[in-house]
Amino acid sequence: MTGFTMKLLTLFLCLSLTVVAFVSSADVKDDEDVSMVKFKKFKNRYRKKYNKGAQCSYYRRWRNRKKMVFKHNQAALLGNSSFTLVDNQFADETVEEWNSLLGLVIPGQFNxxxxxxxxxxxxxxxxxxxxxxxxxxxxxxxxxxxxxxxxxxxxxxxxxxxxxxxxxxxxxxxxxxxxxxxxxxxxxxxxxxxxxxxxxxxxxxxxxxxxxxxxxxxxxxxxxxxxxxxxxxxxxxxxxxxxxxxxxxxxxxxxxxxxxxxxxxxxxxxxxxxxxxxxxxxxxxxxxxxxxxxxxxxxxxxxxxxxxxxxxxxxxxxxxxxxxxxxxxxxxxxxxxxxxxxxxxxxxxxxxxxxxx
The missing domain is CATH 3.90.70.10 (Cysteine proteinases)
Incomplete structure (x- = not known):
């Protein structure tokens, strides 16, 4: 089995697990806008590389955030928001990784x-x-x-x-x-x-x-x-x-x-x-x-x-x-x-x- 085939299989398993998780919730539908193909393009666009076994987690985070981005931008099109979002280079990252983008600490006893x-x-x-x-x-x-x-x-x-x-x-x-x-x-x-x-x-x-x-x-x-x-x-x-x-x-x-x-x-x-x-x-x-x-x-x-x-x-x-x-x-x-x-x-x-x- 080639490396490319293995990657596709891994993504297929990620998608399968995600679909099972979402089907169990009556409030969330599987969104065709989010797909393995788009995730691959996302990875290539930002040259993403994941540690072994971590790709499923990153894929699910990206997928959930892309759904949020889509929902927000639909509201913006209807005039309910003045700004738009995008699944940028941070869309797949953990909260801990997001915190590394920040790093502002107000000093104690700041007068x-x-x-x-x-x-x-x-x-x-x-x-x-x-x-x-x-x-x-x-x-x-x-x-x-x-x-x-x-x-x-x-x-x-x-x-x-x-x-x-x-x-x-x-x-x-x-x-x-x-x-x-x-x-x-x-x-x-x-x-x-x-x-x-x-x-x-x-x-x-x-x-x-x-x-x-x-x-x-x-x-x-x-x-x-x-x-x-x-x-x-x-x-x-x-x-x-x-x-x-x-x-x-x-x-x-x-x-x-x-x-x-x-x-x-x-x-x-x-x-x-x-x-x-x-x-x-x-x-x-x-x-x-x-x-x-x-x-x-x-x-x-x-x-x-x-x-x-x-x-x-x-x-x-x-x-x-x-x-x-x-x-x-x-x-x-x-x-x-x-x-x-x-x-x-x-x-x-x-x-x-x-x-x-």
């Missing part, structure tokens, strides 16, 4: 009041004239902003299976601000440095961290090195950075908490650049495809993921944020998602920070 300033428009006599005010309260707010193609916006990256979203979003802000201040082209900085070297600042490598802790490390250690010097590996390792010896390409001087106010967040984004935020990501967020994400089920969820606000707009009467993720360009809208604005979607406004050079 937001100590991290910000009360009035972002207040004059700071200790700063230069160009930087005395964090944001102006007198500017006109345009109807939209999109920094995705800004000259200082780095390309979308992928954290792979390392739970280091905190390092990626911390790095995006430093990259953008460093480009604005010092150079005319994007700078690519090292997330791996943060993963390997900031453990004394209450981060835990690929097992989670928080972006302000990463910034504390960078402020105290002198800056961030280029990715070319310290490339990303997707796993935690020993620190290869030596303060005062290793050349840095990006720096940070301070960061400011934006007081859970989406109007303030928008003004800061418009005037100063990307805003780093935390969200409660759920299964629909993970399987997002297009449209304006407005799922109410995440409003009371646990904050577990970090993303970056890079713009805003309005479509079909709905205000939205343009949000940058760190799961590669095959996720969402080439690595981005539109999320409903002015409703604290997925708790997005609660831990918003502006990082500055």
């Amino acid at each position: 937001l009041k100590k991290l910000g300033i009360k009035d972002l428009t207040a004059v700071d006599p200790n700063k230069s004239a160009e930087d005395r005010q964090v944001i102006s309260s007198t500017i006109t707010i345009p109807s939209s902003l999109d920094l995705r193609r800004h000259r200082c916006m780095p390309p979308i990256k992928s954290q792979l299976t390392c739970g280091a979203c905190w390092a990626f979003i911390a790095t995006t802000s430093v990259e953008f601000q460093s480009c604005l201040k010092n150079i005319t082209t994007p700078v690519r900085l090292s997330e791996q440095q943060l993963i390997d070297c900031s453990r004394d600042y209450d981060t835990n490598g690929c097992n989670g961290g928080f972006y302000t802790n990463a910034w504390d490390y960078l402020i105290n250690m002198g800056g961030q090195v280029a990715n070319a010097t310290y490339p990303y590996k997707g796993t935690a390792g020993s620190c290869q950075y030596s303060q005062g010896i290793t050349k840095v390409s990006g720096r940070l001087s301070r960061y400011i908490y934006l007081d859970s106010n989406e109007r303030t967040i928008l003004s800061a984004l418009l005037q100063r650049g990307p805003i780093t935020v935390s969200i409660a990501a759920n299964s629909k967020f993970i399987l997002y495809s297009s449209g304006i994400f407005d799922d109410d089920s995440c409003k009371n969820g646990t904050i577990n993921h970090g993303v970056v606000l890079v713009g805003y707009g309005r479509a079909n009467g709905t205000d939205y944020w343009i949000v940058r993720n760190s799961w590669g360009t095959s996720w969402g809208l080439n690595g981005y998602i539109l999320m409903k604005r002015n409703v604290n979607i997925c708790r997005l406004a609660e831990y918003a920070f502006l990082a500055l050079l």
Whole structure:
């Protein structure tokens, strides 16, 4: 019996077991939209390989989620949802594997009041004239902003299976601000440095961290090195950075908490650049495809993921944020998602920070 025949037989047995399980439930029908052929195409599309004996479990998870995607998208076609889903590269994974995509951990004894300033428009006599005010309260707010193609916006990256979203979003802000201040082209900085070297600042490598802790490390250690010097590996390792010896390409001087106010967040984004935020990501967020994400089920969820606000707009009467993720360009809208604005979607406004050079 050939290897190909064995694979087909394994999938046939998976389907048989699944059908038996579903036939026993009066509420679920076997859906012709889900099939072994489509699962094979899914595997090929994302170059999936499973450990021996695990394929049945992955197949059943993918099949159930594809049914959920189909049902949701049918509702979207009828106007009952403003966004669509897709069986993307995460559709077959376990909850534990999904958790490895996240990795945001809010530090214990976190005191937001100590991290910000009360009035972002207040004059700071200790700063230069160009930087005395964090944001102006007198500017006109345009109807939209999109920094995705800004000259200082780095390309979308992928954290792979390392739970280091905190390092990626911390790095995006430093990259953008460093480009604005010092150079005319994007700078690519090292997330791996943060993963390997900031453990004394209450981060835990690929097992989670928080972006302000990463910034504390960078402020105290002198800056961030280029990715070319310290490339990303997707796993935690020993620190290869030596303060005062290793050349840095990006720096940070301070960061400011934006007081859970989406109007303030928008003004800061418009005037100063990307805003780093935390969200409660759920299964629909993970399987997002297009449209304006407005799922109410995440409003009371646990904050577990970090993303970056890079713009805003309005479509079909709905205000939205343009949000940058760190799961590669095959996720969402080439690595981005539109999320409903002015409703604290997925708790997005609660831990918003502006990082500055």
